[in-house]
Amino acid sequence: VEIIEGDLTPNDGKYAIVVGRWNAFVVESLLEGAVDSLTRHGVEPENITVVRCPGAMEIPLVAQKVAQSGKYDAIITLGAVIRGGTPHFEYVSSECTKGLGQVAMQFGIPVSFGVLTVDSIEQAIERSGTKAGNKGEEAAMSAFEMVNLLNALE
Numbered sequence: 001v002e003i004i005e006g007d008l009t010p011n012d013g014k015y016a017i018v019v020g021r022w023n024a025f026v027v028e029s030l031l032e033g034a035v036d037s038l039t040r041h042g043v044e045p046e047n048i049t050v051v052r053c054p055g056a057m058e059i060p061l062v063a064q065k066v067a068q069s070g071k072y073d074a075i076i077t078l079g080a081v082i083r084g085g086t087p088h089f090e091y092v093s094s095e096c097t098k099g100l101g102q103v104a105m106q107f108g109i110p111v112s113f114g115v116l117t118v119d120s121i122e123q124a125i126e127r128s129g130t131k132a133g134n135k136g137e138e139a140a141m142s143a144f145e146m147v148n149l150l151n152a153l154e
């Protein structure tokens, strides 16, 4: 039985991190976790590009432009959609998720999902470096592994 899977050995991939600025007090922790995990796995700082946009709604378009440039091997998306008093949360989070899936398939590039969609600020804080880990770190490591996996599939 042949098993092909990505590992976490160093690679020279170029990573773009697309960051929605809304709820910055949470998103900055996600970004810190993402950059830290990439550099600790041997990614050179010059191979990491951070692109900031207003909010989660804008992330898919920015990810599309980043993918279209052909300059990157993977895209990590970070944001925090926190349920407010209105159904706005549903639209923003579903549009963001749907859009990112399309970018990945359209351009054949890993687009990891580090956009928190949570019910409360506390849940957001738990997932950005406290008791529920750091989703930014997880999204970065998913992208890192996918770069190795796609290389192995070539």
Ligand SMILES: O=c1[nH]c(NC[C@H](O)[C@H](O)[C@H](O)CO)c([N+](=O)[O-])c(=O)[nH]1
Pocket: 020, 021, 022, 023, 054, 055, 056, 057, 058, 079, 080, 081, 082, 083, 084, 088, 089, 092
């Ligand atoms: O990233 C977010 N954008 C949010 N809205 C802004 C949206 O992403 C766009 O930036 C805005 O609608 C302008 O297009 C959020 N809420 O509205 O709650 C949110 O929680 N998180």
